[in-house]
Amino acid sequence: MLELRSIKINYGVIQVIKDINITINKGQIVTIIGSNGAGKSTLIKGISGMVPLAGGEIYFQDKKITHLHPHEIVKNGIICAPEGRRIFPEMTVEENLDIGAYARIKDKGTAEKIKKHVFELFPVLKNRSKQLGGTLSGGEQQMLSIGRAVMADPKLLLLDEPSLGLAPIIVQEVFDIIKQLNREGVTILLVEQNAFQSLQIASRAYVLEIGRIKLEGTTQEMMENEDVKSSYLGVKINK
Ligand SMILES: Nc1ncnc2c1ncn2[C@@H]1O[C@H](COP(=O)(O)OP(=O)(O)OP(=O)(O)O)[C@@H](O)[C@H]1O
Ligand SMILES: [Mg+2]
Incomplete structure (x- = not known):
């Protein structure tokens, strides 16, 4: 590939x-x-x-x-979740996710569908969807960074x-989600x-x-x- x-x-x-x-x-x-x-x-x-x-x-x-x-x-x-999480601190969690979709997904319905799936993968992002990115914990920001990449429907992540x-416990959670994304075809x-x-x-x-x-x-x-x-x-x- x-x-x-x-x-x-x-x-x-x-x-x-x-x-x-x-x-x-x-x-x-x-x-x-x-x-x-x-x-x-x-x-x-x-x-x-x-x-x-x-x-x-x-x-x-x-x-x-x-x-x-x-x-x-x-x-x-080909979508990248960069080192150091690089999320937008002044935007809400949901706005950060919407920006992830913007580059590749033009159809709003599809973007909403993917967002629903991202919220299933990362329930914490759903709970905090209106919170500013910069106020998330380190682990939550990492999840947002990966979630934002998933919003672009990657073939290669x-x-x-x-x-x-x-x-360690959050690392395990993040790696489990990476495995899950791979099972879904990424x-x-x-x-x-x-x-x-x-x-x-x-x-x-x-x-x-x-x-x-x-x-x-x-x-x-x-x-x-x-x-x-x-x-x-x-x-x-x-x-
Ligand atoms: N913009 C830059 N200008 C000059 N040198 C750079 C630049 N970016 C990285 N380097 C140098 O290139 C080398 C590789 O850096 P890189 O960031 O790719 O390493 P890395 O394997 O990702 O390390 P880490 O695990 O610390 O993130 C380093 O010696 C670094 O100082
Ligand atoms: Mg590096």
């Missing part, structure tokens, strides 16, 4: 993404794990068209989308560290430092280290890999 071929991204003279190949098949959850500064967010921005590529090609559903503008990439069905700063690229959780729900994984893919394989293979165990899973694996 998505194919990154020899992607390169530079900030000034610094190469942050160095020749990366990634393939995501329809219906999969694929995770990219990597530590701070590895280039995870940069890669997501490259796919979304928010930073220019210095080289390589991106194909989505066999169509080249390499140099499309961000809004055209959204129209194609890009999630940049959805677990960041959340208590293909997912999940970028995470939280390797333990993301390897549980993904089918394939890539390990990103300073701009290069160091390892790739099934999540089962990754969980059994000694380097992954020691660098990304820490003591959690040594039950």
Whole structure:
């Protein structure tokens, strides 16, 4: 469904993404794990068209989308829930959701139907629909960020560290919803430092280290890999 071929991204003279190949098949959850500064967010921005590529090609559903503008990439069905939640603090929860639909869903009835589903997925957003986004708790803002992305009816959902700063119980809730969205047919690229959780729900994984893919394989293979165990899973694996 998505194919990154020899992607390169530079900030000034610094190469942050160095020749990366990634393939995501329809219906999969694929995770990219990597530590701070590895280039995870940069890669997501490259796919979304928010930073220019210095080289390589991106194909989505066999169509080249390499140099499309961000809004055209959204129209194609690639929707991002960015790192740090980036919701609109001065707008209500419901207004934030409506904006999510705006880019792609022109029919009001369809948008209302999707919103109803988002409220089913995230009951807390329904309860707080008239509250300002900026007054939500961190976990609620993360849910709003994902809910807003769902409002655009994504074919491919890009999630940049959805677990960041959340208590374990909320992380579990968010990951359960990600699994649910995937069951409903949304293909997912999940970028995470939280390797333990993301390897549980993904089918394939890539390990990103300073701009290069160091390892790739099934999540089962990754969980059994000694380097992954020691660098990304820490003591959690040594039950
Ligand atoms: N706009 C920018 N200008 C210059 N350098 C940047 C810019 N954005 C990111 N970088 C650098 O690129 C590298 C990769 O950053 P990126 O945000 O992609 O990492 P990350 O893997 O998402 O890290 P984290 O887990 O901390 O979010 C870092 O060294 C960062 O300082
Ligand atoms: Mg990041």
